[in-house]
Amino acid sequence: MKNKSLLHRFVDWVNGDVADDRPGNIRTVGSLPEAKPPKEKPEHTDPLRHLNRQIAAYRVSAVLVCVSLMLALTYTVLCLPTYNDPSAPTNNEVSQRYVEQGMEETGAVNTVAGMILDYRAFDTFGESTVLFTATAAVLFITLSKHTKEWTERGPFADSSKDPILQVVGKILLPMIFVYGIYVVLNGHLSPGGGFSGGAVLGGGLILASSMFGQKKMVRVLSANVTTGLSVACLLAYAAMKGYSFFTGANHVGWEIPKGTPGDILSSGFILPLNICVGIIVACTMFSFYSLFSQVEEE
Amino acid sequence: MIYFEFLLLIFLIFCAVGTVFTRNLLSSIIVFMAFSAIMSVIWLLLESPDLAITEAAVGAGVDTILFLVTLKRIHALKGTEKDEK
């Protein structure tokens, strides 16, 4: 091991090939009380001492790094301007403009929605892309050749046949979905929006899949369908926002009508953008759940 | 009302410390869920209901489910060990 280069040793360490019996390893933490790491003996042979010295150095360096980071962050916090200070750099003309003219310029009654989906829509686009990238990464990891089949066994598979859960879930599911859709559609009028409503919808989808069983849900919403929906919504978001930036910045003249503030069909592209973000978030939540909960075939 | 906020912030700190220092992973997840619930109330008191809805739905609901599913996946939950049937 000593002959290997630093890069190779790092690769081995990432793969978990070295020092598997180290206390504090992820496999021994917290699973069962009897799975605690064995105590170190007072007398030991040569390689064990080397390992112990490594562990001690690791602990000391961890404490040092944490303390130095803490000091740096505390110093940064101390240098921040005081809360509600009128001369702070955050209290500049930007927020004033948002508050005063946000409703006229974006047409949204909810100023926060106008901010995140009109003034700073590219930030929201980036966040949605992050969600999509996370889904893609989980797909890469979990959707291997061996996990194509959806199998359910063990005591946890029985919950999909529970009659009490089925009856009550059929009453609760429409309420949850209506609430989520309401939050998404009224994002520009009341608190809420794509992220909140999408999370509620994702929770409802997870409840549905634990009610009806994984197999039935996957027949409707497979990984392909959720990925396709996410991609379609991201592309629609990019197209709409690109169009609105182009026409707004260059004064082309084909601007989107703002509508009267307060109507549900108002405020330009904020409503469809909200719907896009909501669908992306709901699909991401559900695909995370279904990808993580599928059982490996041995 | 300011005392209520102080109380919530103290709870928040306790939950954050408890999340890190709990040995059992399941208890850690439950404490983290309590952290999210308290955080959502604090967002509501700070007059940002948007974030409160998101925090309640994501932090207390979906995140917990995802953590539990992950624990089940790595066979760290009671009753899902590989040697059991």
Added chain:
Amino acid sequence: MIRTILAVALMCFGMFSVCVSALGLFRFQCVLNRIHAAAVTDTLGVLGLMLGLVLLCGWTVMTVKICIIIVFMWLAGPVVTHLVAKMELLTERNIDAEAPHEEGELLL
């Protein structure tokens, strides 16, 4: 005036129920006992708190929303309790020592 007093009394009753449930959650040993203490008193506590809020608000749209919240909690809470108890029955190894029962009594 009477309305306020009644509302405060109801909310105090709800808070008392929730406190009892928290106490039971910590004092009992076995999981099924704990679930029983937490769930039953929680349902009553939600009812007391929400009825107090209804009396404080008066007859507005808020009343309907609070009633929907009560219906939601009463539907969701017992089902979750049922599922947790079922999981405990299915996964606990020494369930016979924890909950003494006749043969075939714990049918699911």
